[in-house]
Amino acid sequence: MVNLSSPSGQYPVGATTFVLPVRPTSTIGDSQRQVHVDGQSQLEPTLTLEEVAFTVYYPAVVDNNSKKGLDWLVRPVDKTLKGYEHFLGVKGFISASLYPLLYLYGRTIKVPIYPNAPLLNPNNAELRTSLNQGEPETNGAKPWPLVIFSHGLGGSRTTYSNLCTRVASSGRVVIAFEHRDGTSPAVMPKNPDTGKVKAKLYTQPEDVTWPNGKPSNPFALRLDQLEFRRKEIYLGYNAFKKFIQTGDRGELFVLDKDGKEMGGDDHETPAKKKGGECCWYGGKGVFDWNEWRNGCGGTEVRCEEDVTLTGHSFGGATVLSLLSSPAPDGYARIPISKAVVHDPWLEPLPSPGPTPYSPRLSSSTNRSSETINDAVIPMLILNSEGFTLWTDHFARLQAIAKGWGDAPIITLIRAEHTSFSDFPLLAPNSKSAKLLLDISGTLTMKFFEGHLDVDTGKGMEGIPRRKMEVEHVEPGKGNERGEGEKKQKRLVGDVGEVIVH
Template identity: 40%
Template sequence: MLFLPSIHGRFPVGITTFVTPVRPAQSIGSVKLRNARHGQPENALYLEEVAFTVYYPTEKPTNLQQGVDWFIRPIKESLNGFASFLGISTWLLWPVVYLFGSLIKIPAYPNAPLLNPMESTTESEKPSSSSQWPLIIFSHGLGGSRTAYSQLCCHLAASGRVVLAVEHRDGTGTACIPQSWKVDGKRTSRTLLYLRENDIRWEDDDTVQQKPFALRVEQLAFRHQELYIAYSTFRHFVQNDPVEIDTIDGPPISIEGWTNVNSEGRPSINCDEDVILAGHSFGGCTMLSILSTPPAQGFGSIPVSKVVILDPWLEPLPSPGPTPFVRPEGPGMPPISTDVDYIQESLKSSLTDKLDSPHPRMLVINSETFTLWKDHFARLQEVVSGWEPHGGRILTLVGSVHTSFSDFPVMPIIRKKSARPLLETISTLSLAFLDDRLEETLVSEVSTTNMEIEVIGLKKDGKPKRKLIGNVGDVIVL
């Protein structure tokens, strides 16, 4: 077996993947599959099941071997999905995927029992919030998956948090296998690979052509539904409420371990307050969209206290903005439409809302490449100023690239020397922010530097090629 780097934290990490049906199934947006196969819906964005992988603290099991598959199974579908995402032939990829990728394991325990927070061995290991594990909801970027950020998710889980990593089935992941849950209990499955522009068509091409990033806008609306369903289902599950939920991959789990209550009668996982949102690239865009719009129809607000945004891609969002949406307090909110156009209008109208109540604290960690993207970085600074008017919440890592936040650079055999230290710095900064000790960490645990840029040549288009001055892993605070 080929393992990703080991995770050093307070707790061993367990991994379990849950699925829940969407009843009735929903078609979102107007984008269609150009060549729908037999048994597939015509709508490209068809929500029939929501899946999420949970990373969580556990005890070292005596009856389980460490090692969770990194590539989504069946391996053939992962091969086809990566070929679609990269735009190359499967014949070029199959030796890599079958002879190398299929052996890669995440250093965690499949379907291990959730550790009871009251059974942590020392007071220093107990969670700080009423003896409950805090909840983090994570959203992946284009070409990502529920396992593509396992290193970061495992670091967060090993610190004493539960991370719910959504598998977005909107055509932005490499491959997934949605199921349709029938009334008689039977299920049928289909394969959804990464969606390219030539895989789709529009009902009204003239209208769509006038909208930039039309597919991404509809995928954002799809992701809204997935996130609210995943959060609501998991919350009801850990509170032992009746809910349709099942696990996939690995041995059966003990439901009781997830529904235990502490001495105060509260669930082991805190889903009712101080929830943390996190996401990379299009996942960061997703979380900004979630925080800037009303909840999806039929759902209450997610009680978010902090947000960790990694190299966010802002272009699918309306400009100027987005800015925090002020959520009304108390029950009885009117139902909110999940129409794609409505979500976009909500993002725009949020600019005029008065921020007369606290909003989530935000940390943005940028790669060098995204910080040197002038127009995009200027917009990012404008966006963050609406969340953090006192500044100091955008950090840039010298020598990092857009993929530095994922598992790809630390793959066995092909990993680069600087990849693991960069990923560990990202984890360190994220945890310091969540633990309210970021300023201390910037002084004592990481190397910081000023932002200085040098020109090192010309690009193919004749524009200057620039880089940040400093050592790889240095942190620039802006």
């Protein structure tokens, strides 16, 4: 078994995956993709919203019988591996000899947290104190703050587990979405109308067709996917809020460790029926919704205010898109108070912009500073080295940051685009990857807590800072340059240092 890093906060972490059927299903955009049904090839809409899925990471109640081990690679593994082939654009790349090794390795990767453990009730001061190694609660019982996370291209609801579990172990509830817009390696939605489950693999823009010809905007599919993601987030947030606040789960259901729907029990306690075996830990039998809520009375998760939004890459674009767009019809805006974006990918977003959305701006041409500032929320931008050296992209990022109240931009020297995810941790020598994740996690947490000030250095103690300088080095880390090869740009500095822009 391959275990990723355990969360370092004061609370044990549980994880439960919820799914909400969407009735009726809805289609976003008019693009189509080719599928095979009963041996026949046919076209279907690329973006059909059938279900909304998300894994919730949270402070959990555990005991001596609790078992750690959340599957990191989303099940079924064979579909996910096939989806990564699509993502990398190398269909059929995994050879017959290599496939069994990757399959077995993928099945063994575990996140060391507790699947389906009950939510820790923040009002249980005695339990919170004991979990905090005997330290008294100084602030009294407060609801768990809510964080919403959006993944990037090729990501999933588990590929950012290092960040999500760290945030949850600090005393927050994180909703990590599994976007079913063709950007996850593989998802298994069930059509609510037919009841059929089918795999949907990663979709490349060149895999889709357009009935009226190829659109002039090269990011037309990405724009539709952003709309799809915004709807997923609103639907998922509202369903989870309703369940937490009232106990009414509606049509929500939970996935077991194999990615299949678990039976639900809203009345009896499985532990009693099974002679003390807590079936919510092992994923056996039914899922007890009341036990999971653990006596919560509706105010234990802070859903009505101070929600934090965060995302990586295309997930960062999703954050900016959501904050600059009105809520879908029939929904109130999510009460987001701050946002953190990791390496936001800006190309799919309309330019100029995006700018903060305000309902008053949508009905008036009066764009006074006072009105615009009403819509601005605090934002932190963390960048990898490559995204900062991407000159045009970084210039646009700086302009966007200025429009969001001069949001601070911090570059992590030697960080790569994947450094904000779990992927680098899978490498045998991941010392640098762990350091970069620790720095990005620390900065993110300090910002969440309101303890980060880049001007004074508050919250950045122990993180070396330097000015931005660019150098040109030989390719291959000092190897002799081949004929025709150019020197590569990189930032002056070492792993662990940051630049504040």
